[in-house]
Amino acid sequence: MKKISSQKFRKVWFDFWENKKHKYLPETSLIGGKESTAMFNIAGMQQLISYLNGKPHPLGKRLYNIQKCIRTVDIDEVGDESHLTFFEMMWNWSLGDYFKEWSIQYSREFLVDVLWFDFQKLAVTVFQWDKDSPKDEETAKYWKKLLPEERIVYMSAENNWRSPGPVWPCGPDTEIFYRIWKSELPPKKSNPKSDEENRLEIRNNVFMQYYRDENWKLTKLKNQNIDTGMWLERMCVILQEKQTIFETDIFLPIIEIIEKFVWKKYKWNEKKFRIVADHVRTAFFMIKNWIHPSNEWRWYVLRRIIRRMYFNVISLKEVTEKDFEKCLNNVVDCIKKLFNEKIDIDQIVNILFKECVQFQKTINNWQKLLRELFDKNKWKDISWNDIFKLYDTYGFPIELTREIAKEKWFKIDEKWFEKEMEGQKNKSRESSKFKQGIDRWKYLQWIPATKFTWYEKLDEDVKLLKDFKIGEQRILVFDKSPFYAESGGQTGDNWIVILDSWEKIEIADVKKYEWIFLHFVK
DSSP states (O other), rough: OOOHHHHHHHHHHHHHHHHHTTEEOOOSSSSTTTTOSSOOOOOOGGGHHHHHHHHOOOTTTTTEEEEEEEEOGGGGGGGGSSSOSSSEEEEEEEEEOHHHHHHHHHHHHIIISSSOOOOGGGEEEEEOOOOOSOOHHHHHHHHTSSOOOGGGEEEEEHHEEESSSSSEEEEEEEEEEESSSSSSSSOTTOOTTTTTEEEEEEEEEEEEEEEEOOOOOOOOOOOEEEEOOOOOOOOHHHHTTOOOGGGSSTTHHHHHHHHHTOOOOGSSSSHHHHHHHHHHHHHHHHHHHHOOOSSHHHHHHHOOOHHHHHHHHHTTOOOOOHHHHHHHHHHHHHHHTTTTTOOOHHHHHHHHHHHHHHHHHHHHHHHHHHHHHHHHHHSSSSOOOHHHHHHHHOOOOHHHHHHHHTTTTTOOOOHHHHHHHHHHHHHHHHHHHHHHHHEEEESSOOOOEEEOOTTTTOOOOOOEEEEEEETEEEEEESEHHHSBBHHHHOOOOOOEEOOTTTOOOEEEEEEEETTTEEEEEE
């Protein structure tokens, strides 16, 4: 295998598809457009939906690019070996031109002939079947010409069916896995199902051949399309023979700057370093795309990312404002050079720095509240219901709770906390069906996060921002609210609201949706 840098890899990618008569498709903004309810661009195909349906593309039928993406749904997983909030996807498409056989041939050629991947370490998955669509025997037939049959495994729709939405073009896919972290050749029967822990998914070929309508019915598209994706960061793990993405040349320069600043080694603080390195890259590109931290929608996501980044920095070292600002300058300049971006780094550093300074004031207040809680209880056991509410309502970091509890000789019941967190997740899953039914753009566009006044007073004047219905359910949204929103396994409050018209409304429940409190009228 060729051992190449990330920059060289980008050039190899461009050259390969240019030679295959593909046209470069300029990448689109990180911000989801008005035609989408998505906060961020999470796939290169988002700008191609209408062309998958048959509309001719001005650049032709063969396209490729590298698209910057943001995905925050699993932000809590960042810190492990592979999860990122900001990443780059390498795409190529066929819009009604070549189909399954050539897509598979091109994939094999790029990986084996161009990058010199060991052919004996490749394995693939193919769509099995479900009640709506047949087993993808055609794809399996083409792979059998290239791979031993034991390296081809059928998987369910959950793993091998792709669609950008419930009503959209869709189809089966085939995913390519490479056996990593092992120098020797894999056992004969090694495949993504039998040897999952040693295999990394590196490429995904989606065959967009169907359209699913509102009744869940599948019809064949006029164009048979190819939509393929490859993770640049994951590929660099293999190409540079590293154990994780954070040891590649994509992250190492950033991590080295952080090491010098905190006077600690990455290998002893891996999770914290990874969170800081990932989140500062994400913040860099969000700010570059004109997103500034606030309490509204995607702007709030940026705020959360910056604050999480900063908290992990100060958990590694007590910082002064002057030194921290200098470190931010070095990191932002490093990212600018890694991506060859033409941008004023002072603007990005200024936004990052101001948000972190403001967050430090919030942390100081959190510490005060928590210490008051400890002092109030003295040597008695603290209600962990109160601790969890402090975390869930104010976003008080559990890491800081542990630190202060240790200082005050209180022991945290971690098992209790984990149980409460799991209860919250289960509650979230139960209400996910309702939340998926809310069209963010239609109902809650530009609505800011609700200020929770935490029972400061029983009567309070509030501003009604939205009064709407979903089906027969009436929902009210206010600028602030003393009502506790359902969270952490606790049900929402059910009190009374009196409008200016003197209409008396009973609130049956309150739920949190992207930090907006939804007041459900009984």
